Amino acid sequence: MLWFNVLLFLGIGISVCASYKILSISHISTKSHYILSSRLVEEIAKKGHEVTFITPYPKKTPFKNVKEIGLEGLQDLFPEGSMFAHEGANPLQKSFFVNQMQYRFSEYLLSHEKIQNLMKSQERFDAVILYYYLNDAMLALAHHFKAPVILFGSMPLYASENFLLSFPTQSAYVPNIVTEHTGHMDFWQRLKNTFYDHAMALYYQHFMLPKHAKLVDTYIPGKPDLYKMLNNESLALINSHVSTTEPIPHVPNAIEIGGFHIDEPKPLPKELKQYLDDSVNGVILFSMGSIVRSAHFPEEKRKALLGTFSKLKLNVLWKFEENLTGLPPNVKIMKWIPVSDVLAHSNVKVFITHGGLLSTMEGVYHAVPLVGIPVFGDQKMNMALARSYEYAVEVRYTDLTEETLSRAIDQALNNPKYKRNIEKRSKIMRDRTLKPADNALYWIEYVIRHQGAPHLRYPGADLNWFQRNLLDVVGFVLVVTLLPLVAATLVIKRMVKKKNKSKTE
Ligand SMILES: *[C@@H]1O[C@H](CO)[C@@H](O)[C@H](O)[C@H]1NC(C)=O
Numbered sequence: 254m255l256w257f258n259v260l261l262f263l264g265i266g267i268s269v270c271a272s273y274k275i276l277s278i279s280h281i282s283t284k285s286h287y288i289l290s291s292r293l294v295e296e297i298a299k300k301g302h303e304v305t306f307i308t309p310y311p312k313k314t315p316f317k318n319v320k321e322i323g324l325e326g327l328q329d330l331f332p333e334g335s336m337f338a339h340e341g342a343n344p345l346q347k348s349f350f351v352n353q354m355q356y357r358f359s360e361y362l363l364s365h366e367k368i369q370n371l372m373k374s375q376e377r378f379d380a381v382i383l384y385y386y387l388n389d390a391m392l393a394l395a396h397h398f399k400a401p402v403i404l405f406g407s408m409p410l411y412a413s414e415n416f417l418l419s420f421p422t423q424s425a426y427v428p429n430i431v432t433e434h435t436g437h438m439d440f441w442q443r444l445k446n447t448f449y450d451h452a453m454a455l456y457y458q459h460f461m462l463p464k465h466a467k468l469v470d471t472y473i474p475g476k477p478d479l480y481k482m483l484n485n486e487s488l489a490l491i492n493s494h495v496s497t498t499e500p501i502p503h504v505p506n507a508i509e510i511g512g513f514h515i516d517e518p519k520p521l522p523k524e525l526k527q528y529l530d531d532s533v534n535g536v537i538l539f540s541m542g543s544i545v546r547s548a549h550f551p552e553e554k555r556k557a558l559l560g561t562f563s564k565l566k567l568n569v570l571w572k573f574e575e576n577l578t579g580l581p582p583n584v585k586i587m588k589w590i591p592v593s594d595v596l597a598h599s600n601v602k603v604f605i606t607h608g609g610l611l612s613t614m615e616g617v618y619h620a621v622p623l624v625g626i627p628v629f630g631d632q633k634m635n636m637a638l639a640r641s642y643e644y645a646v647e648v649r650y651t652d653l654t655e656e657t658l659s660r661a662i663d664q665a666l667n668n669p670k671y672k673r674n675i676e677k678r679s680k681i682m683r684d685r686t687l688k689p690a691d692n693a694l695y696w697i698e699y700v701i702r703h704q705g706a707p708h709l710r711y712p713g714a715d716l717n718w719f720q721r722n723l724l725d726v727v728g729f730v731l732v733v734t735l736l737p738l739v740a741a742t743l744v745i746k747r748m749v750k751k752k753n754k755s756k757t758e
């Protein structure tokens with residue numbers, strides 16, 4: 254009887270907490286990308302799975318169940334310098350820049366001794382989670398370990414990525430990252446959007462993919478063919494949610510987990526909590542995120558900011574990475590701020606942000622109206638959407654003066670619609686069947702339980718792009734309807750000619 258119980262216990266134990274081995278690859282060294290990847294790894298490890306984590310920021314003491322492979326050199330590959338320089342750059346140039354950067358990341362990672370050694374080892378993985386953004390060469394790692402691929406990203410799925418993944422292309426209602434549109438576009442905007450989507454996808458497909466294929470050929474044992482690995486992902490985990498990004502149709506293996514990085518608020522450091530508690534007139538939190546450094550604001554913009562702040566009754570808490578003297582008494586700078594935890598404090602009334610997606614989600618989660626100063630990447634688009642949902646006031650970086658900023662803060666603070674709308678969005682974000690992190694875990698385990706998820710692959714993925722978009726059908730219909738018309742016109746013309754001829758004879 255005892256033995257039976259022990260066996261039963263073991264059996265249940267095994268079936269309840271099957272522990273899997275997962276390789277998670279995160280190569281981008283910007284903080285927001287790292288935060289997302291690291292949070293996901295933490296959640297997976299908490300469930301008792303063993304994770305090998307390729308990361309640009311190895312920890313001194315990794316989470317339990319996590320083995321880290323540190324590629325610190327990736328940090329140096331990210332371009333130095335002020336991101337304000339990119340404000341207003343040509344969209345295609347920006348796209349070109351990002352493509353080259355992703356290629357360098359891919360080359361660095363695959364050629365690295367630690368990754369080469371990992372491939373030579375006898376390690377086996379049940380799944381590979383790949384941070385995916387124009388870095389197809391890295392798919393070869395999953396191929397090498399014969400494991401299903403789970404793609405993971407920090408942004409919603411844009412149409413050009415949909416195109417590359419053979420998902421339905423959505424240029425009609427998903428704005429390209431370089432535009433400042435929402436999903437509601439007029440004809441000319443849709444035309445422009447279609448152009449950007451396809452120019453970017455085709456550029457990647459024709460100029461970058463062959464280079465990635467060469468990387469795979471050079472660095473992966475057995476020289477596998479990259480083109481056979483494309484569009485073979487079992488799952489795509491997408492950082493979007495209807496509360497902060499627009500509702501769009503997804504294929505069945507694309508799962509939205511937007512907001513999963515937001516934790517229950519943690520207790521604040523004592524001094525910071527005291528400061529927030531004491532700020533009885535309210536606090537404005539000001540953070541430009543991690544890539545755009547506040548210290549890079551030019552002198553004239555910094556003057557405008559401080560001039561605005563000095564006239565406010567509220568306190569201003571500013572994430573500023575360097576020392577700054579001569580601050581007005583109501584402005585406090587800190588090199589690092591736990592943004593989400595501060596937003597949870599009831600005295601925080603307005604959040605001035607660069608409009609990055611994670612910050613936007615945190616502002617919405619905690620229902621703090623936004624003033625956005627977007628600079629690059631998806632920030633302008635995020636703000637365009639936030640404006641259309643009326644929970645943010647935008648100030649153009651180029652128009653940033655004491656006057657425009659004061660007016661924006663006044664609006665966000667005193668026009669009740671901003672608070673009302675962001676509270677509504679916050680409720681939407683929190684109302685879900687499963688917590689987004691639990692949902693991610695469910696799907697990761699699902700893919701492993703089924704050894705990949707080919708049963709979720711929609712048939713459209715096996716068509717080429719003109720078939721998928723019915724261009725062949727449209728072409729056929731055009732030909733079939735036009736041919737008789739053309740033929741009829743020709744016949745009539747000839748008859749008229751003949752008649753004229755017979756008249757003149
Ligand atoms: C495609 O994915 C399946 C399922 O995960 C895997 O078995 C197969 O090896 C993959 N194909 C390639 C070419 O990597």
Ligand SMILES: *[C@@H]1O[C@H](CO)[C@@H](O)[C@H](O)[C@H]1NC(C)=O
Nearest residue numbers: 548573574575576577578588
């Ligand atoms: C800022 O001030 C602190 C304390 O006075 C000092 O230790 C630090 O080196 C300064 N940093 C810079 C970038 O000037």
